Amino acid sequence: MLLGVAGLVCAGGCSSGGSAKAPASSAAQTPASGGAPSATSAAPTAAKLPATTPWVPGPGEVSPQVKARAVAVVETLGAWPPGGGGQAAAQARAAALGVSAAVADEAGPLVPQADAAALQVIYAQYGGILDTSASVLIPCRQWTQDAQGTVTEGGTTVDVRLAAGADPSAPWAVTELRPADPGPPAAALSAVVTRVLAEPRIDLPPAAAADFRSGQVHDSVADALLALAGTYEIKVSVVRSGHPIDVFGTTRPSDHPLGRAVDVWSIDGHPVVAPSTPRALVEGFMRAAAAAGSYNVGGPYQLSGGGASNQFFTDQTHHDHVHMGFRT
Structure with missing residues (x-):
């Protein structure tokens, strides 16, 4: 059975609702002009993790179930309650969605070292959609909290690769995660x-x-x-x-x-x-x-x-x- 995003329990404090919205709390929001490439590169603040909303495909989407499957994995891997950090915990969250530990291990900046995390998907866009394979590009904002309660803003984009099974009624399988790697800031910009x-x-x-x-x-x-x-x-x-x-x-x-x-x-x-x-x-x-x-x-x-x-x-x-x- 396909786990849609709306049906997930979002460990980082997701609330129920429709398509992605700005987090309800403004305590640690990322500016509209962009945030850090990873959850450890912005200035930390003492604040609560913001509330977030699950991303849900809206009208007009091509194969919305494919996007929902990709988003479910990113939302599940990128958010966890206090004490739920670490790679083993990420593998367990992935397993609950039927995703292999090997895929969870590819999450990289989506699973930074932190005691707790909240994640907001901005949008899920196709990088490609064919009959039996797809790429869903998921830019997201992420807030991580250390054991002392300090919150740091960040985020990444994940290229989620999926494959269709032989059974058309079965959910598409997530086969690979390819997080963004922007590289370090340049010494000077135009x-x-x-x-x-x-x-x-x-x-x-x-x-x-x-x-x-x-x-x-x-x-x-x-x-x-x-x-x-x-x-x-x-x-x-x-x-x-x-x-x-x-x-x-x-x-x-x-x-x-x-x-x-x-x-x-x-x-x-x-x-x-x-x-x-x-x-x-x-x-x-x-x-x-x-x-x-x-x-x-x-x-x-x-x-x-x-x-x-x-x-x-x-x-x-x-x-x-x-x-x-x-x-x-």
């Missing part, structure tokens, strides 16, 4: 990257913010985001780390690990995937992305135009976000 990190209309999850701080994201990406932020409020899901190295299901290198791409899952507060989101809003954003320099704009709609070789594309994977790729 002016445009500094502006992106400070821009309140660009919401970066922790790993994406760390990607920019690492100096490994091309200025073309930053320039485009700033241009788009002049018109739209943007919620980014993935930039460089935490994304498949190759375009899923192919041997063709993705622009993301090269620091030449960015994915956006929400525009002006409207999830790209939601049926209620105006089509004109998404199409306008896709065309604005092309005008801002993206040679490869993917999304839920196939648009015309874009020169001799159409720079717009759509497929099942890009039903839930707008992808922008850059040549330099």
Whole structure:
């Protein structure tokens, strides 16, 4: 039986509810412009762990049960009650979901050393969805607490790999976890990257913010985001780390690990995937992305135009976000 996210008991203080929301407590929230790449890199504060909400697939999602399965594993591994830290405890939590200890051991920054932890999934986006395999990219914020009660903000993005079983009625199996590895902060950043990190209309999850701080994201990406932020409020899901190295299901290198791409899952507060989101809003954003320099704009709609070789594309994977790729 598939364990949906709404049915989990979230050890880090989850409350019941619908799709992901900001934690109810503001005691230790991560700024909208992004947090730390891991749960140990932000300044600690003496506070309670914030309440969080389970992430639930909303209307319009492609194969929502696949996303629910991936999110269930991330939420279960990344949150635990006081005294529940450690790798053995993580393996036990994974086993309760039917996930192997070997997969739990791949959680890396999702399971830092801490006495207790709370985790908030920001969104679950496809990195790829095929008939029998999938990649679900899950940016999340995480708060860890030590035995003295000190809370530290952080977060990561996890590329969750899944495989379908021979029985179509059986849940998809989580086969691998690939957490983001943004790398250390650069000694100096370009002016445009500094502006992106400070821009309140660009919401970066922790790993994406760390990607920019690492100096490994091309200025073309930053320039485009700033241009788009002049018109739209943007919620980014993935930039460089935490994304498949190759375009899923192919041997063709993705622009993301090269620091030449960015994915956006929400525009002006409207999830790209939601049926209620105006089509004109998404199409306008896709065309604005092309005008801002993206040679490869993917999304839920196939648009015309874009020169001799159409720079717009759509497929099942890009039903839930707008992808922008850059040549330099």
